[in-house]
Amino acid sequence: MSMTLLTLDFETYYDTQYSLKKLTTMEYVHNPQFKVWGVGLKFNNEETFWLGEDEVEFELSNIDWDRTAVICHNTPFDGFILTHHYQVTPAYYYDTAAMSRGVWPSISARLKDVAERTFPDDPTMRKGDELADAKGIYDLSPDLEESISGYCIQDVDLTYAIYHDLIQKFPQSELDLINITTRMFCEPLLHINREVLEASHTEEKQHVEDIIEASGYTRKQLNSTAQLKQIVEEDLGIVCPVKPNSAGAMIPAFSKNDAGWKQMVAKYPEFNHVWNARVAVKSNIKETRSKRFLDAADPIKNTLPTCLRYYGAHTGRWTGIENLNQQNLPRGSVLRTSLEAPPGHLLYVADLSNIEARIVAWLAGQDDLVDGFAEGRDIYSEFASEIYSRTITKQNDPLERFIGKTCILGLQFGMGYQRFIEQCAQGSKGPAVEFSIEKAKSIVASYRNKYYRISNFWKHVENKLVSSMYDPTEIPYGPALIFKDGNIQLPNGMSLKYHDLQLRNQGLTYFNHKGPVSLWGGKITENIAQALARIVITDAMLKLENTICSGRIALTIHDEVILVAPDKDPDVIIQQMYDIMCIQPEWATDLPLDVEGGYDKSYIK
Numbered sequence: 237m238s239m240t241l242l243t244l245d246f247e248t249y250y251d252t253q254y255s256l257k258k259l260t261t262m263e264y265v266h267n268p269q270f271k272v273w274g275v276g277l278k279f280n281n282e283e284t285f286w287l288g289e290d291e292v293e294f295e296l297s298n299i300d301w302d303r304t305a306v307i308c309h310n311t312p313f314d315g316f317i318l319t320h321h322y323q324v325t326p327a328y329y330y331d332t333a334a335m336s337r338g339v340w341p342s343i344s345a346r347l348k349d350v351a352e353r354t355f356p357d358d359p360t361m362r363k364g365d366e367l368a369d370a371k372g373i374y375d376l377s378p379d380l381e382e383s384i385s386g387y388c389i390q391d392v393d394l395t396y397a398i399y400h401d402l403i404q405k406f407p408q409s410e411l412d413l414i415n416i417t418t419r420m421f422c423e424p425l426l427h428i429n430r431e432v433l434e435a436s437h438t439e440e441k442q443h444v445e446d447i448i449e450a451s452g453y454t455r456k457q458l459n460s461t462a463q464l465k466q467i468v469e470e471d472l473g474i475v476c477p478v479k480p481n482s483a484g485a486m487i488p489a490f491s492k493n494d495a496g497w498k499q500m501v502a503k504y505p506e507f508n509h510v511w512n513a514r515v516a517v518k519s520n521i522k523e524t525r526s527k528r529f530l531d532a533a534d535p536i537k538n539t540l541p542t543c544l545r546y547y548g549a550h551t552g553r554w555t556g557i558e559n560l561n562q563q564n565l566p567r568g569s570v571l572r573t574s575l576e577a578p579p580g581h582l583l584y585v586a587d588l589s590n591i592e593a594r595i596v597a598w599l600a601g602q603d604d605l606v607d608g609f610a611e612g613r614d615i616y617s618e619f620a621s622e623i624y625s626r627t628i629t630k631q632n633d634p635l636e637r638f639i640g641k642t643c644i645l646g647l648q649f650g651m652g653y654q655r656f657i658e659q660c661a662q663g664s665k666g667p668a669v670e671f672s673i674e675k676a677k678s679i680v681a682s683y684r685n686k687y688y689r690i691s692n693f694w695k696h697v698e699n700k701l702v703s704s705m706y707d708p709t710e711i712p713y714g715p716a717l718i719f720k721d722g723n724i725q726l727p728n729g730m731s732l733k734y735h736d737l738q739l740r741n742q743g744l745t746y747f748n749h750k751g752p753v754s755l756w757g758g759k760i761t762e763n764i765a766q767a768l769a770r771i772v773i774t775d776a777m778l779k780l781e782n783t784i785c786s787g788r789i790a791l792t793i794h795d796e797v798i799l800v801a802p803d804k805d806p807d808v809i810i811q812q813m814y815d816i817m818c819i820q821p822e823w824a825t826d827l828p829l830d831v832e833g834g835y836d837k838s839y840i841k
Contacts, residue, residue, distance in 0.1 A: 239327055242299070243278040243307040243396040246317050247388050251372040260558040261316050262532045262541060272317070273376055276388035284392045286385035289376075296322050309333050309347045309395045311414075315422035316541070320534070329418035330411065332395050335402040337547035338410055341733050342748035351394050354401050361397065364390050407729035413546060413774055416781065416789055417554070420542035425581075425790040425800045428533045428540045429574045429838070436570040437526040444516045451513035458510075458517045461488050472507055474500060492519060493662075525571055528559055540575065542791045550748065551766040552730060554792065563793055567841070575791075575839040582803045584787075584810050585841045586817045586833035587796040590615070591772060592765040596648045598827045599714065599764065600693035610828035616640040622686070623679055638666045647683040649765075650694055650758020656680060694757030701760060702739055715823045716768060724764065727823040728771045732763050769795065772829070776817045784812055791839075798839065806835045 249271040250256070256264055264270065275292050278284040287295050301324050308314040311331035318324050336345040340353065348363040355361035366387035370380055403411075448455050457463045465488045468474050477496025479489040489496030492515050501511045533540045543562055548555025556563045565572040577583045590609070597605035608615050620628040620640025628636045642660065651659070653676040660669045671679070684691045700711050704719035711719040718725040722737035734746035734755065744755040777789050780799055787801035787809070797817070801809050810833065817831040834841055 239303050239305045240300070241280050241307060241330075242304050242326075243284070243392050243399070244314060245276045245308060245388050245391045245395065246314050247273045247275070247367070247370075247384055248317075249273060249374055256313075260528075260532055260543075260560075261313055262534075262558070265316055265320055266535060270321070271374065272321070273370070273384060274381065274388065276385070276392040278392050278396055281396075284389045284396075286389055288381060288385075293322060296324055299324070301326050303327060305330060307332065307395060307399050309350075309391070309398070311418050312421045315418055319422045325423060329415045329422070330399060331414050331418055331546070332398045332402060334414045334417070334546040335399070335406055335411075337545075338552070338730060339402055339405055340735070341547060341552070342550045343735060344749050347391060347394060347398075350398055354398050361394060363394060409728060409774070409778060410730060412778055416777065417544055417546045420544065420789065420791065422541070424534075424539040424541040425578060425788060426540045426542065426839075427538050427576045427578055428529055429576055430530065430533070430538055432570060432574045433526045433530050436574075437530065440526065447509075447516045448513050451510050453510070453513065455517055458514050461490055464488070464490055464514060467510070468500075472504070472510070474504060474507075490514065525561070526574075529571065529574065532558065532560060539578075544792070549766075551732065551763050552770045553766060553794075562791065565793065565839075572839050577790075577800055577803075577837055580803055581800050582806055582835045582837060583790065583839050584799040584801055584806070584813050584833070584835045585796060585839070586799075586810075586813045586831050587841070588769070588773060588776075588817060589830040589832055590645070591769045591795050591829070593644055593648060594828060595765045595768050595772075595824075596690060596693070596761060597687075598824060599716070599768075600687075600690045602687050602689040605687060605690075606826075606828060609830070612830070616644055619643055619683070619686075622682060635667055635669070639669060642666070643679060643683055647680060648687075648690055649762040650691075650756070651680070653677045653680045690761075694761055696757075697760045697764065698744070698757035701734070701737075701755075702744070705737060705739065717764065724760075724767075726767055726771065727821070728774075730767075732767055768824075772821055772827075773797065775821060776819070779816045779819070780813060783816060784809060796833075796841075810835050 249269065254264070254267065254269050259267070272289060272292055274286055274288045276284055276286055277295070296318070304326050305328035306315065306318070306326045307330040309331070310333045311329050315326070315329055318326065332350065333345040333347070336350045343349075343353075351361050351363055364387045366383045370376060370384055373380065376384060448458065451458065453467060457467065465476050468476050477489040477494065477500050478486040479494055479496060481487045491497060501508075529540060532543075541558070543556060543558035543560045544554040545557045546554060548557070554563065575583070593615070594606070594609050596602075597609065605615065608618065614630055614637075617628045617630055617633070617637050617640055620633070620636045620643075623639060623643070624636050628640065630637050639660065642656075646656065646659065653673065656679065657671050657673070657676045660671055662668065697713070700713060700719040701722065701724065704711050705722045708721075710725075713719065716727050722734050724732040726732065736747045737755075738745050745752045746755055747753065773792065773795060777792065777797055780787060780797065781789055784799065784801055787799050789797065790800045791798040799813060814831050814833070818829045820827055820829060
């Protein structure tokens with residue numbers, strides 16, 4: 237169906253405290269102070285025009301939204317205004333900020349920066365700064381509105397021009413994913429159980445207050461680095477642990493992940509009441525995040541937007557936004573179980589099992605490992621059996637099997653023995669386990685000997701990436717990858733981009749918005765595995781929305797897809813979902829896939 241392209245940009249009231257720097261998009265739009273100053277509109281390639289505050293609603297109500305696709309720069313914001321303030325839903329969402337992240341991963345996607353990259357030699361294609369003049373002014377004067385309208389029209393024209401440049405570089409499947417991502421935010425399906433979240437918030441808040449009271453110190457004292465340093469040195473008589481800051485100066489090491497903090501806590505368990513209170517004050521995730529969920533949900537409908545950034549990670553993976561971090565919902569947590577399907581529907585959840593490990597083994601030609609996955613063997617227990625020199629089973633030896641899992645999932649990317657020791661001791665992904673240097677070295681060597689094709693693969697991909705920096709021709713690796721110009725082309729038409737890739741004495745580095753990033757064979761392998769796993773998952777997502785009747789993607793977390801579909805024949809729907817998730821991609825018809833999941837009213841998996 238032919239659609240009208242509508243490029244638009246809302247200009248809204250903001251001030252020092254009431255702004256998107258202080259509030260989430262949801263809090264900002266739902267706030268009583270929210271006010272649209274006006275909007276810039278461009279239908280297809282016609283001249284852009286401005287509508288003032290009193291004209292917007294009437295004009296929007298006369299648009300045939302079933303045949304209209306919107307183009308914005310950061311569409312979740314403008315789209316949320318459309319759907320939640322004006323109650324209109326476009327047929328399709330384009331987002332030039334999202335497209336920019338796909339073309340230039342890990343590089344700024346602000347309109348100002350994208351315009352400069354897209355049109356480096358055209359000084360007329362630049363973003364203005366007139367908006368700053370309107371800060372804190374609720375009702376615009378005619379002169380100020382004229383200035384803001386010109387600023388807005390320039391933004392709309394820039395967005396439209398950027399769209400036409402980037403659209404040539406984008407496969408349709410990725411545009412569809414941008415649309416799905418935006419729709420999950422602007423037209424949310426997930427509901428929250430407000431009573432459960434409020435009870436959890438109250439309970440956890442009281443629990444934290446009890447911990448603080450038991451410490452003998454105040455929240456302010458425990459939160460302040462300077463005051464905690466005084467407590468440690470003067471009250472407890474302990475030498476304060478230190479670490480260098482970015483400028484090289486030594487500062488107190490009071491972060492829960494600092495080595496000095498961990499050593500101090502382990503050495504002085506008699507002061508656990510103080511240590512626990514400090515951690516509770518600084519990292520009370522349940523208290524803050526349950527409150528964020530409550531504040532972010534629609535106050536009337538109780539719907540919670542899915543806040544994901546398309547191509548937020550270098551590998552194309554989504555990342556969390558709006559301070560909700562919905563990519564991190566611990567299993568069994570209230571945050572997860574409070575998410576529910578709308579009336580008459582269920583949440584159908586499917587998780588691709590060890591997809592990255594399967595892809596690495598398949599790419600490297602580690603056929604024995606590929607066969608193990610294909611036959612449904614317990615690979616984690618098998619490797620754990622080699623570590624412990626006895627038969628390990630999932631049922632009888634959960635701790636030992638967990639170590640086997642840590643090895644299979646971590647050592648495939650070149651983890652060394654020292655990092656292996658640290659990861660096991662931290663217990664960040666499971667129970668904490670101590671290993672001697674000798675035992676850790678033995679485990680790493682055992683993995684690399686057993687799966688030698690994987691360790692060889694690290695060298696192959698590093699050499700090919702380096703070669704592509706100097707060889708102008710395409711360098712293929714199997715059916716999935718092409719190395720060219722210091723980047724890696726993926727089978728979906730996108731690429732792993734390594735901006736300003738350089739080879740120096742210290743090795744490979746590339747640059748993102750934070751600065752230089754070290755790169756080597758194991759890290760390149762991890763990038764490739766995540767990027768290809770993401771393609772397998774997103775292919776399934778697109779098929780799910782087009783196949784399962786009335787089904788819509790509500791959320792995706794790493795290798796997991798959450799679908800909202802009717803509460804009718806749920807066993808049939810979940811089996812359909814499993815079947816679709818296990819369809820092998822055209823570029824990897826011999827890649828074994830497996831899935832697990834289930835369905836329920838709430839997100840309990």
